[in-house]
Amino acid sequence: MSQPLTRISTLNLVLETPKGRGVFATALIPAGTVIDTAPVLLLSERDFDEHVTHTSLLHYSYNWPTPTDDGKSSVLRQAIVLGLGSMFNHSARRQNVGWKRNLEKQVVVYTALRDIAKGEELLISYGPHLTFVDAEEAMWQRGREAESGEDFLGGIEV
Numbered sequence: 001m002s003q004p005l006t007r008i009s010t011l012n013l014v015l016e017t018p019k020g021r022g023v024f025a026t027a028l029i030p031a032g033t034v035i036d037t038a039p040v041l042l043l044s045e046r047d048f049d050e051h052v053t054h055t056s057l058l059h060y061s062y063n064w065p066t067p068t069d070d071g072k073s074s075v076l077r078q079a080i081v082l083g084l085g086s087m088f089n090h091s092a093r094r095q096n097v098g099w100k101r102n103l104e105k106q107v108v109v110y111t112a113l114r115d116i117a118k119g120e121e122l123l124i125s126y127g128p129h130l131t132f133v134d135a136e137e138a139m140w141q142r143g144r145e146a147e148s149g150e151d152f153l154g155g156i157e158v
């Protein structure tokens with residue numbers, strides 16, 4: 001069994017963003033483009049619970065449903081995505097990259113959900129349970145408050 005590996009070259013890793021490092025497009029990435037195929041390191045439950053949870057690797061792990069030995073059900077284990085998969089930041093509202101697990105081949109495939117313009121950050125959804133304060137949501141909320149004048153009104157003593 002083998003798996004072709006794909007990674008487009010028109011990407012830049014920006015080191016200082018409000019979310020730490022992030023991946024940005026250096027040219028238009030057309031919708032549907034496979035951006036990266038990233039192998040994963042599947043962790044045993046014990047390694048994860050006893051070791052990884054005490055390290056910063058915790059913030060880089062993906063849920064990984066794994067079939068039980070009898071193949072009748074699955075348990076949720078954790079996997080570290082090697083390569084770019086660990087560099088994509090999260091956005092609840094502006095995600096432009098979709099990701100799909102290939103459980104059998106133990107890779108995650110990242111695909112452009114729409115055209116991604118030159119200079120745009122590549123963003124995925126981590127889902128609803130975050131282990132950090134979402135900088136994008138905070139910015140979005142501030143934008144809304146500024147638009148509705150709440151910021152301004154909040155500053156006036158009445």
Ligand SMILES: C[S@@+](CC[C@H](N)C(=O)[O-])C[C@H]1O[C@@H](n2cnc3c(N)ncnc32)[C@H](O)[C@@H]1O
Nearest residue numbers: 019020021059086087088089090132134135136
């Ligand atoms: C998988 S890493 C992504 C790469 C990371 N920025 C880095 O420099 O290694 C996940 C971490 O990135 C940061 N991050 C990702 N999305 C974020 C967001 N929307 N707001 C704030 N921090 C974010 C958080 O520190 C999170 O634990």
